[in-house]
Amino acid sequence: MNILLIDDDPGLRKSIRMALETMNHKVTEARDSSEALDNLAHGLFDVAFLDVRLGKERGLDVLPDLLRLTPGLAVVVITAYATIEIAVDAMRRGAIDFLPKPFTPAEIRIVLDRVSRLRRLQSHVEELEERVKSIFPEVDLETDEPSMRQALDLAFRAAPTEATILLRGESGTGKGVVARAIHARSQRSEAPFVTVHCPSLSADLLESEMFGHARGAFTGAVLETLGKVAVAEGGTLFLDEIGDLPPALQPKLLRLLQDKQYERVGEARTRLCNIRILAATNRDLQAAVAAGTFREDLLYRLNVFEIFLPPLRQRRKDLETLIDHLLQFFARQNGKGIKGFTAEARAAVMKYPWPGNVRELRNAIERGVILATSPEVGLAELPAQIGAERPQPVMEVGGAMTLEQLESAHIQRVLENGSSLEEASEILGIDPSTLYRKRKRYGF
Structure with missing residues (x-):
């Protein structure tokens, strides 16, 4: 040296x-x-x-x-x-x-x-960071959609504060990506960003993963573990799919939020932490509170800032930019000289409702690039459902339809034609949380 x-x-x-x-x-x-x-x-x-x-x-x-x-x-x-x-x-x-x-x-x-x-x-x-960049496309948070721009503006205005933020939206809308962007713009950006996937483990194992455990706390605990709260010290703890947090852990999370205190499993000592908590869910937590599966006081602590990320079908202005960005990335990653989509493939991609949102879009474009044998990705290289004709429900007042079928078809049509969830709520005459519950009920 x-x-x-x-x-x-x-x-x-x-x-x-x-x-x-x-x-x-x-x-x-x-x-x-x-x-x-x-x-x-x-x-x-x-x-x-x-x-x-x-x-x-x-x-x-x-x-x-x-x-x-x-x-x-x-x-x-x-x-x-x-x-x-x-x-x-x-x-x-x-x-x-x-x-x-x-x-x-x-x-x-x-x-x-x-x-x-x-x-x-x-x-x-x-070297690992460079590998990650080559495996995952660079996140582009630029948007032309007013609803998405409003959500990001609120997120980034709250980012430098210590406020707890609850990100809501369907699976695949980018809640984890936005959580990382909030952390990167916070005063804790140099400290760890640690994720806990709430649905991934049983209540006991999830508690140990979050808070750590003492040696001998349970069968197989031959060594003590820090837990993700301790690993996130000074930084951000991101609770992904918080709506699936087991009821037994909810009082302990509430205490962590209120007092920044916790105990490891099998240990009586109270520990203090210095972390910021972000959370995300695709569930209607108000409905979960009404059903008795989620604590109301915990919900109030979590949603100091509640930010809704719109689904991809309501971001039509962004869709074309996204598909071109992803195509260029995967073409470069796979060493292929692909320049774009055929007109038929592009039209199908733009028309498809993308129920899996950005995650589904990413997978579809990657598949198309891998299978393409010409400079353009064709419809045949994309997943079959993208080009399939989807029958539109026939709505006829007084026809042979149940009220549920009529309501479902009407809500779906309004959502497809509207530019945002808020606009659809106004047209339907219901608040966004009610609309969210109905969408979950009808599966769209």
């Missing part, structure tokens, strides 16, 4: 330099902050050994300038006046390690091995 050694003692610099060069590192010396900053301005360094006292200067005061000139520089603070306070201050200012004098070449080697492992880990993380 290329190492900058900053110390005002020439004898100590010489001995450290000899030890480092024996380990095959390249060493540049600096006796004060001015020389150190000049070296950093004209060269690239992996590690800096920084003495706490540089004559009349304090080495720790120079540390932020070192990191400003060389972001990612691994700074190891060295001092003959080692105290816990100095060590804490050094780490707070950005040092990665602390080495009290006198130290041996073996101790220097241990520190540099640690730096090397950290660099490999950072490189691995960057």
Whole structure:
């Protein structure tokens, strides 16, 4: 590695330099902050050994300038006046390690091995991030639909606050994507974003996953676990499909929201946390409250900001942009020179109601690109249901239809012709929550 050694003692610099060069590192010396900053301005360094006292200067005061000139520089603070306070201050200012004098070449080697492992880990993380970008299309939150723009505007205005946000919408509408975008625009963006999938486990296992458990808390608990609340410390905990949270866990989540307190399974100790909670659901939580399956006080705590994401069938202005964006991504990912869709395929894609929303759209476009043998994706390469003719219900007042059939057909037609859920609610003369329940009941 290329190492900058900053110390005002020439004898100590010489001995450290000899030890480092024996380990095959390249060493540049600096006796004060001015020389150190000049070296950093004209060269690239992996590690800096920084003495706490540089004559009349304090080495720790120079540390932020070192990191400003060389972001990612691994700074190891060295001092003959080692105290816990100095060590804490050094780490707070950005040092990665602390080495009290006198130290041996073996101790220097241990520190540099640690730096090397950290660099490999950072490189691995960057590689994984690049892989993820190549597997999943970049999220585009630009929209021409007023209802979607209104939802995103509300989400991003609330993002910098500590408010709990409840994202509502059908499966596949992008609630998880918007939750991540809120986190990225929050003051917690540098801290973890941790997801809990509420329907994925039994109540007992879900409690352990969320809050952690003590060793021996249950059969098979041979080690203690932190739990996702602890992992999200300082960041955001995203509760996906909160409407499926088991009733036994709802009081514990309420306490977490109200008091930021929880206990691990099998442990009496109360723990505090510093997290922000976002939640999402495709269920009508008001109806769940009325049915007694969801706590009313928990609902009030969750929906400080309630944001509804419209389904894809109500985002016709965005659909064409989305399909072209996804086609370009999957063509690039699969190394295919596909330029677009045939006129027949594009018309079918634009006409299809996309009950699975953006998730279904993504899967359909990926399939089309993989199967395409020409520069254009044709109808034959898309899932069969996209090009299928869907019979429209015949509505006739006084005809041979039940009231339910008549209501279902009328609501579906209004939704297809309307530009937003709010507009459809106004036309039907019912509030959005009632419309949401009816859509769930009739399956659209």
